[in-house]
Amino acid sequence: MKCKLTLLLLFALSQLQGQDPLPQTYINPLDIDYTYMVYNSANNLSYRSGADPAVIEFRDEYYLFVTRSFGYWHSTDLVNWSFIKPEQWFFEGSNAPTAFNYKDSLVYFAGDPAGYGSILYTDDPKSGKWTPTPSITNNIQDSELFIDDDGKTYLYWGSSNVHPIRVKMLDKGNRMLETGVKKDLINLDEELHGWERFGENNFHPTLKEGYMEGASMTKHNGKYYLQYAAPGTQFNVYGDGVYVGESPLGPFTYMKNNPMSFKPGGFSNGAGHGMTMRQSNGQYWHFATMALASNSQWERRLSMFPTYFDKDGLMYSPTHYGDYPRFAPSHPTKAGEHTGWMLLSYDGEVTVSSSLMQIRKSTTNDDEVEVEELPIVKNESGEITAQVLTDENPKSYWVAEENNEEQWVKIEMKSPGRSMQSSSTTTIMKQKFILESKDSDTVFCWKVRWMEKTGKPS
Secondary structure (H helix, E strand, O other): OEEEEEEEEEEEOOOOOOOOOOOOEEOOOOOOOOEEOOOOHHHOOOOEEOOOOEEEEEOOEEEEEOOOOOOEEEEOOOOOOEEEOOOOOOOOOOOOOEEEEEOOOEEEEEOOOOOOEOOEEEOOHHHOOOEEOOOOEOOOOOOEEEEOOOOOEEEEEOOEOOOOEEEEEEEOOOOOEEEEEEEEEEOOOOOOOHHHOOOHHHOOOOOOOOOEEEEEEEEEOOEEEEEEEEOOOOOOOOEEEEEEEOOOOOOEEEOOOOOOEOOOOOOOEEEEEEEEEEOOOOOEEEEEEEEOOOOOOOOEEEEEEEEEEOOOOOEEOOOOOOOOOEEOOOOOOOOOOEOOEEEOOOOOOEEEOOOOEEEEEEEOOOOOEEEEEOOOOEOOOOOEEOHHHHOOOOOEEEEOOOOOOOOEEEEEOOOOOOOOOOOOOOOOOEEEEEOOOOOOOEEEEEEEEEEEEOOOOO
16 A cells, blocks of 8 residues: 655635735745655655755756756746756766856766766756766765856765765866865864754754765855755754855854754754755855655655845844745745745644544654554544644644545634635635545545735734
8 A cells, every 4th residue: 555645735815816916935845746765665665755955047047956866857936846857867866966057058967876976067957968077086975066266176075973074176177087185174063063963853862973964065255155964864953054264175164153054843844955056136045955754764855945144244044934835036025035824724623534544753863763553533523533634743644544535624723714715704614625536556645734824924
């Protein structure tokens, strides 16, 4: 029996047909067709995942590269993405990829899962045609390719709870050969930086050494912002920190407002192993990894947050209401800001037509997923309840006994909402949803979130 986790986002309309359309929005995790992963496939475990994003703007359009995906995505607006299957690619997809747009002339890409290989390049990424460099580059696991304004080329890498982030220089004009310049840069300091400690909520009963990985470089106002991820991709506290330097080779100083990207709570957790992309209009965006870790520890999704630099040159990325609808990058004044849509369904009473199982999962400090099957509970009217549908936990879900149109969910809203069918304002206290599937051998698992436009957070 296959089980598909479907996140059903239902929004009560605040504006009716015939009025001006709502501004374009997006919501985290990002809505792309995540790839089915090869991890654990020998155990017949099937799940989709996406992590470690690399995003570039190239000739006014955007390209998104993701771990273990057998291709990449293209967009014209950073909201709607279409998949490109390249003609030449690494056999197992890419791993912790890096991409760089060099003066709108060439796109360079690296991310061989084996940790070595050629750096690919193309002047037409939309076509899917890439050319490998004739040389082989070693040690490019969790790499970051950065080409400075003077053409000097740097490759940062590192993924370890022992070894530091390192850098080596490459000769872009000579087949990306190493120049001999290699240097250790930064490492974790869990005693001084509590957010770098290993474990869920930065606690583990025996370990404190987190993993430093996912190097990324951003140049802003002549300074070099070396970003890194810690303490582990499976934890809710996965985030990105920054060291700042005057040169791509350092020395680098720890940024005092770290972590710059951090989201330990909410529906989707984590905002680490990311990178920061600057649009041609000057707006920065931080793309990062969020943990689901339901079917597997490596089940992840992607997020996008606006990013800024304050008057002191400190880099920061607001992640509050990070998994609620946000204004799209096309918004003239509020790009990336929270739209004001708020939950009506959180912890609402739920009854269902039937229940094959109700599951709650959690990440344990033993680095495993703990699975709890909840008993069937009925209310005073004899109806089956399913509170896992409105608990705002993506690691819990309900499964119906059958896969047909007779299955339904009924949710009692916690506050009034607007009618979706008429111009009058009414109270939506209960709503029935029909669950349908085209695949007779698939049982659907469901999570429901119902939101309403309030105008401001409350």
